[in-house]
Amino acid sequence: MPRVTIKEIARRCGVSQGAVSYALNNQPGVSEATRARVLKVAAEMEWVPNRAARQLSAARSETFGLVLARTAQTLIEEPYFMGFVGGVESVLSEKSYALALQVVADLDEELATYRKWAAERRVDGVIVVDLRVGDPRIPLLRKLSLPAVLVGDPALADGMPCVWTDGTAAMNAALDHVASLGHRDVARVAGPPEYGDVWIRDRAFEVATRRLDLTGQVRHTDFSAVEGVAATRELLGNGARPTAIIYDNDLMAVAGLAVVQGQGLRTPDDITLVAWDDSTLCRITHPALTAMSHNIVGYGAEVTHRLLDLLNGAQPQAHLYSTPLLIIRDSSGPPPG
Missing domain, CATH: 3.40.50.2300 (Response regulator)
Known part of the structure; x- marks a missing residue:
């Protein structure tokens, strides 16, 4: 389908193309009412930024994005994500990159976050966790031309770069x-x-x-x-x-x-x-x-390395990080009787 242009959004809103550009790029120069109207119309028309034009007009943000669609209580209690994020940060700190971590209520909010980040050039790429069967995030990320590494099995990744455990x-x-x-x-x-x-x-x-x-x-x-x-x-x-x-x-x-x-x-x-x-x-x-x-901190670090490689021109691929190893301790024994 043809790409929706800023000119079409401006015509629909009754404002100049410059005003639309200011609004979409979160820059001063337009009122909040105009900005809200432009963003609403852009969402309705399914506008996505032109990646080639964006690369010509802006340098990298030196930020990666990670969205967690989990309850805050689960994240507080669950050790897995703290270890995983620790692994991500261990690599980003060496590269002077930042992590934009967003906790949302559900998948719809996660999709909206990717649209916002892409429109505002907020992140250079994203790490995507909790893959679904027939995941709606995959076609959106392709449409947004937002570089991504998926954390999950190749059977779920639909050909996108991924890192997984067996x-x-x-x-x-x-x-x-x-x-x-x-x-x-x-x-x-x-x-x-x-x-x-x-x-x-x-x-x-x-x-x-x-x-x-x-x-x-x-x-x-x-x-x-x-x-x-x-x-x-x-x-x-x-x-x-x-x-x-x-x-x-x-x-x-x-x-x-x-x-x-x-x-x-x-x-x-x-x-x-x-x-x-x-x-x-x-x-x-x-x-x-x-x-x-399995090494959760190392898992997060490996995913981050793969996203950095992707930004530097590496070919997208699926990478098996590890197969979890059985550690037998005192909770194992024969059945009673």
């Missing part, structure tokens, strides 16, 4: 471990099913339980401690109580351990627990938690 191999390792201990009834407390990494683990869990002839149950949550508690209580309270539970993050695993102990059960004598990510939380609990471990 969730299928990790889930196989976790289930092979509990099966080798003799467990036949296994449950998984998972993240939101619309997230691509969760979807990949869902499929891996289903295939592996069939391969190992296990009875499997899955409870989807929002990754929070509150829902980790609720899911664990439900699993322990039903008639088909599992003897092993695998959690999609450390936070829910620690919350689940508290539920087990609060019900007078013992880990691992009555139930084996396996966490994911292996933050410090897994090592300071009693008993210490078996976990699928």
Whole structure:
């Protein structure tokens, strides 16, 4: 489709092209009412900046963007993103780059943030997390010509550059471990099913339980401690109580351990627990938690290096960073009896 031009926006708004340029570039010279009208019309017409013209008229912002569509409470509690952001910052600080970190309520706000950043030339590129199946952010980023590295499996990236960890191999390792201990009834407390990494683990869990002839149950949550508690209580309270539970993050695993102990059960004598990510939380609990471990700080750093390479002309590609490694600790044991 033909590109919407500043001239067309100016005609629709009844103002000069210069006024439209000031408004779209967040520069002084127009009233706030005019700026608001121009931005509204530009959004309605799906205007996107001309990347070639932008590169001629402005230098790099030396800023990368990262949008997190999570609740503030989950981000406060969840160790994963603090480690990941720490890895991003470790690279950016060496390059004298800044990180624009935006926490939003949902996917629609995230899409709006990318449009705003592109229109204002706020960032040179973005790191995109929590990929979805058929992710609407991918076509938008292409339309905006906004350089991006996606954090997730190539099956979710639709040909865009991505960095990923092998969730299928990790889930196989976790289930092979509990099966080798003799467990036949296994449950998984998972993240939101619309997230691509969760979807990949869902499929891996289903295939592996069939391969190992296990009875499997899955409870989807929002990754929070509150829902980790609720899911664990439900699993322990039903008639088909599992003897092993695998959690999609450390936070829910620690919350689940508290539920087990609060019900007078013992880990691992009555139930084996396996966490994911292996933050410090897994090592300071009693008993210490078996976990699928990978270097989260290094993951964030690798993604950032790949985005810098992309800006410097590297060819877009998918890069496997790691396969999470099973670390066996005191929460693993054979089933009761």
